Amino acid sequence: MGDAHDSSRGRDDKAKGGGWKREEAGEGVARGQPRDASRATHKDGDTDSPVPANMAVPRERRACGAEVTQPEVRPRLRGLGARCRGWRTVSGAMPRAAGLGRAAALGPLLAAHVVAAIEPISVGIALGAASALTGYLSYTDLYCRFAECCREEQRLNASALKLELEEKLFGQHLATEVILKALTGFKNNKNPKKPLTLSLHGWAGTGKNFVSQIVAENLHSKGLKSNFVHLFVSTLHFPHEQHIKLYQDQLQGWIRGNVSACASSVFIFDEMDKLHPGVIDAIKPFLDYYEQVDGVSYRKAIFMFLSNAGGDLITKTALDFWRAGRKREDIQLKDLEPVLSVGVFNNKHSGLWRSGLIDRNLIDYFIPFLPLEYRHVKMCVRAEMRARGSAVDEDIVTRVAEEMTFFPKGEKIYSDKGCKTVQSRLDFH
Numbered sequence: 001m002g003d004a005h006d007s008s009r010g011r012d013d014k015a016k017g018g019g020w021k022r023e024e025a026g027e028g029v030a031r032g033q034p035r036d037a038s039r040a041t042h043k044d045g046d047t048d049s050p051v052p053a054n055m056a057v058p059r060e061r062r063a064c065g066a067e068v069t070q071p072e073v074r075p076r077l078r079g080l081g082a083r084c085r086g087w088r089t090v091s092g093a094m095p096r097a098a099g100l101g102r103a104a105a106l107g108p109l110l111a112a113h114v115v116a117a118i119e120p121i122s123v124g125i126a127l128g129a130a131s132a133l134t135g136y137l138s139y140t141d142l143y144c145r146f147a148e149c150c151r152e153e154q155r156l157n158a159s160a161l162k163l164e165l166e167e168k169l170f171g172q173h174l175a176t177e178v179i180l181k182a183l184t185g186f187k188n189n190k191n192p193k194k195p196l197t198l199s200l201h202g203w204a205g206t207g208k209n210f211v212s213q214i215v216a217e218n219l220h221s222k223g224l225k226s227n228f229v230h231l232f233v234s235t236l237h238f239p240h241e242q243h244i245k246l247y248q249d250q251l252q253g254w255i256r257g258n259v260s261a262c263a264s265s266v267f268i269f270d271e272m273d274k275l276h277p278g279v280i281d282a283i284k285p286f287l288d289y290y291e292q293v294d295g296v297s298y299r300k301a302i303f304m305f306l307s308n309a310g311g312d313l314i315t316k317t318a319l320d321f322w323r324a325g326r327k328r329e330d331i332q333l334k335d336l337e338p339v340l341s342v343g344v345f346n347n348k349h350s351g352l353w354r355s356g357l358i359d360r361n362l363i364d365y366f367i368p369f370l371p372l373e374y375r376h377v378k379m380c381v382r383a384e385m386r387a388r389g390s391a392v393d394e395d396i397v398t399r400v401a402e403e404m405t406f407f408p409k410g411e412k413i414y415s416d417k418g419c420k421t422v423q424s425r426l427d428f429h
């Protein structure tokens, strides 16, 4: 392609903050990293590790007041606090329990609220009493109204996901189709043979993070804020090449712990193209067809890799179609998936360079995100205006879209930042 684009383009924007994902990154993105982002200490006493302090702490060990057995790491303060404080939300959530009789019967719950601060066994008894009195809410139902529960068997609302993708994700017919198919098939299968592994590829600002947010919300209602959804960002969590072994160990411990606590955990790895070769291979055993690994089954977990690697290959194919006068929507998965898997495997800067994950066919789908055109940018501007509660002003829509830069030089078809800077540009109008 005439315009060789740097796959790192757009990363600066990401680091600067703003938007759901950047906000998350600011918090310490691996779910529950303490806000103070304290660093883990290595065995040799080196405190320079950028790995989130909580990463090596399996969740099941982090019950209230539980002792963290690994002295070199600090517990996940936010998660721990949330769990310990869980019952304080009971009175706030009470209006949800309809009916006076029911409210009266839930009296013990209010008592539980008070008792929670004292000791957890009493809370359990109070909850049991409340559920027995109400008669039609099980202990679990009641508990899960007030605390986030891992509902492994919960079915996916495929039509809601379909609607959301079709309404909100612009210009990505392949991603919409494959993600729907993959998730519906996986979640409908009561006995999957391996975890679902999706690898999302494409230019900056084409919607990879946006989609992973939608997927996360459809799997766990709190989405990226859920205790069962975990986001890793390579440059934030695995920056140093000399710590690969440490990252591998911590990643294994982190995933093992979280899947033990919730089998349907979701793990999102952003900036795969910035991940040092070999790091991701540490999780290969978890992605394989094993029934269990050390007593833990990973088969219901979902792994998503997000990467700019392969963006040039996708663009080339899209351009070929365009130049041949063919419709964008005519591009099929088979036109891109094989090219992507080979391209990524041979690309030293893909995070999956010569990776056993590809070698062993452990990635279920390579999902291409097509470069966005002028009309898609306009759609993003309109969506953003609506999200801000403003009326759509077509003059502003055009002005914002025309401020974006397009490539290749001659044809100027594709936005080089996708829809990424739309939000900030709109602020000036």
Ligand SMILES: Nc1ncnc2c1ncn2[C@@H]1O[C@H](COP(=O)(O)OP(=O)(O)OP(=O)(O)O)[C@@H](O)[C@H]1O
Binding pocket: 009, 010, 011, 014, 019, 021, 168, 169, 170, 171, 172, 202, 203, 204, 205, 206, 207, 208, 209, 210, 211, 307, 308, 372, 380, 418, 419, 420
């Ligand atoms: N295809 C799209 N449809 C609708 N909105 C989009 C699309 N692509 C991007 N956006 C908008 O632009 C924002 C930035 O996109 P997003 O972070 O998903 O890009 P990305 O592909 O993950 O980029 P990067 O590779 O740089 O991380 C999104 O939050 C969303 O508002």
